[in-house]
Amino acid sequence: MSAATLRAAIAAPAPAWGLSAAQIGRAATLALHDELALAPKPGLVSFVDSGSHDDMDAHTFMRSLFSLRRYFVRMAELGAAQVPFAELERSGIAAEARMLAATGGINTHRGAIFVLGLLCAATGAAQALDGRRDADAVREHLRRHWGGALDARSQRAPTLPGGIAARRHGLRSASQEAALGFPVLFETALPAWDDARRRGLSAQQVRLDCFFSILAVLDDSNLAHRGGLEGLHFARRAARAFIEQGGAGQPGAPAAAWSLHRDFVARHLSPGGCADLLAAACFLRRVAREP
Numbered sequence: 001m002s003a004a005t006l007r008a009a010i011a012a013p014a015p016a017w018g019l020s021a022a023q024i025g026r027a028a029t030l031a032l033h034d035e036l037a038l039a040p041k042p043g044l045v046s047f048v049d050s051g052s053h054d055d056m057d058a059h060t061f062m063r064s065l066f067s068l069r070r071y072f073v074r075m076a077e078l079g080a081a082q083v084p085f086a087e088l089e090r091s092g093i094a095a096e097a098r099m100l101a102a103t104g105g106i107n108t109h110r111g112a113i114f115v116l117g118l119l120c121a122a123t124g125a126a127q128a129l130d131g132r133r134d135a136d137a138v139r140e141h142l143r144r145h146w147g148g149a150l151d152a153r154s155q156r157a158p159t160l161p162g163g164i165a166a167r168r169h170g171l172r173s174a175s176q177e178a179a180l181g182f183p184v185l186f187e188t189a190l191p192a193w194d195d196a197r198r199r200g201l202s203a204q205q206v207r208l209d210c211f212f213s214i215l216a217v218l219d220d221s222n223l224a225h226r227g228g229l230e231g232l233h234f235a236r237r238a239a240r241a242f243i244e245q246g247g248a249g250q251p252g253a254p255a256a257a258w259s260l261h262r263d264f265v266a267r268h269l270s271p272g273g274c275a276d277l278l279a280a281a282c283f284l285r286r287v288a289r290e291p
């Protein structure tokens, strides 16, 4: 794609009923903040504590999040221009470098750069081509424009600890999840979100239920890397039990969730992939203009 075509796509105003690339990017940044602000999330960093991490805290995440603001806008612009996957990948790799510079070399958002970056691109495309931004349209456009490339990307040998652990244990890595069109996000997390809303739960409770629905099923490669299959299965069992007992709406939910947080910290478990998919669900609901 020529620079002139790209410039024209970027300069094109958003349709009156739609979101601009800047608004799509802003929704992604806010979604990362939604995720960080949810507490407790077993083993993960929030504004309350650092969970299973001794090298980072909420400030590290805030620095990371600020460094990514332009990136998400750019991905929405690139998506609207339906660029080849290689261009998205270049932009993602540059964003990773900015994240590492902002955090002093700590990996806060590598998975989110990948997942939310792709969703910003797909939202940009859905908006530009169909004037739509609902979750079905976003998934459809992700598959239509970049599904083949994501499939090829997922066959590459993994180089990072999570991806290597996923392959060793026969699990679905982040890139395989993407190649399948993020089934856990679209078929588990969003329905759990909608169900929690129908039950009248608060915004925080909706996010907590959504998070546990993801934890119950995702092949989170961070859990596999840190805790092996035993750690992954422990996390899933704990999430299923929390949901079966009534989830975030049960009277003792906060105490139960904090108790799980302490269990995860004791085992040094950190479901970073689940955190990213929660942020992705927050993003999709934000761009669809739901609270």
Ligand SMILES: CC(C)(COP(=O)(O)OP(=O)(O)OC[C@H]1O[C@@H](n2cnc3c(N)ncnc32)[C@H](O[C@H]2O[C@H](COP(=O)(O)OP(=O)(O)OP(=O)(O)O)[C@@H](O)[C@H]2O)[C@@H]1O)[C@@H](O)C(=O)NCCC(=O)NCCS
Pocket (backbone or CB within 6 Å): 088, 089, 090, 092, 093, 096, 107, 108, 109, 110, 111, 112, 113, 114, 115, 117, 118, 158, 159, 160, 161, 162, 163, 164, 166, 172, 173, 174, 175, 176, 177, 218, 219, 220, 221, 222, 225, 226, 270, 271, 272, 273, 274, 276
């Ligand atoms: C394409 C890549 C994403 C790599 O692909 P691969 O398939 O090999 O990925 P994984 O290693 O499985 O996962 C990468 C990160 O994605 C999150 N994640 C984990 N499992 C899943 C899953 N099943 N589905 C979706 N997402 C998943 C997770 O990221 C989060 O956790 C990270 C923090 O973990 P933490 O344990 O604290 O820290 P580490 O330093 O990793 O280890 P230790 O401290 O334990 O020693 C944090 O990043 C969260 O966001 C996985 O880590 C990609 O890496 C790649 O190639 N990137 C280049 C850019 C690019 O290609 N972009 C494409 C266009 S957007």
Ligand SMILES: Nc1ncnc2[nH]cnc12
Pocket (backbone or CB within 6 Å): 035, 036, 043, 044, 045, 046, 051, 053, 108, 109, 112, 270, 271, 272, 273, 275, 276
């Ligand atoms: N809140 C969080 N804590 C730890 N790892 C994460 N990866 C993404 N979000 C995270």
